[in-house]
Amino acid sequence: MNTHHDIYIPHLHKDKKLKRIVTEPLEVMSLGKNVALKLIGSIMSQQLSVRVAEVIYGRFLNLYGGKEPRPQQILDTDPVTLRNIGLSNAKVSYVLNVARFVIDEKLTDAKLHKLSNEEVISYLTTIKGVGRWTVEMLLMFYLGREDVFAVDDLGIQQAMIKLYKLDPTDKKVYRAKLLELSQKWSPYRTHACRYLWTWKDTKA
16 A cells, blocks of 8 residues: 555646645555544534544543444434534534434445445535535545545635635636646545645644
């Protein structure tokens, strides 16, 4: 697996601007298990800082003895209990929606691995409370997909505005420009995103 580094970095060097920030090889991403629970975790973390999200997710696991719960265990949990760990009413209902969906659809990691990126996105965004961005994060970080571009991610946008000197005033033109730039990175758009995030965080 580790031969990965050498394959994609030369490709990303074709973009002269991106090349400036493609310095270190990236760690190879490991595939996540129990993807449905990761989806629940990312719903919980929406609009929260990483630290707060970790605290709430820790409290969530503590409800089940510190172990990852099965979807049925989540459905059997009183919504008030879920509210008390720091989730809003909306998030409680979204978490229960995911658990229900997993049971109804007999959703397994294997089933998701068989679908293309767009199929995973259209399948999982049918769950109320699950948006495209949430599924893109899942594709990148748990399903190991190498060619995902999270166009709506704020961090990616901020990094690209800075790196490519973009003007975000006209939303439509700006969005089209982001997509056009990202085409050059295909089929390694996930890795380009990871470089952009890292660069944004280290270059205050």
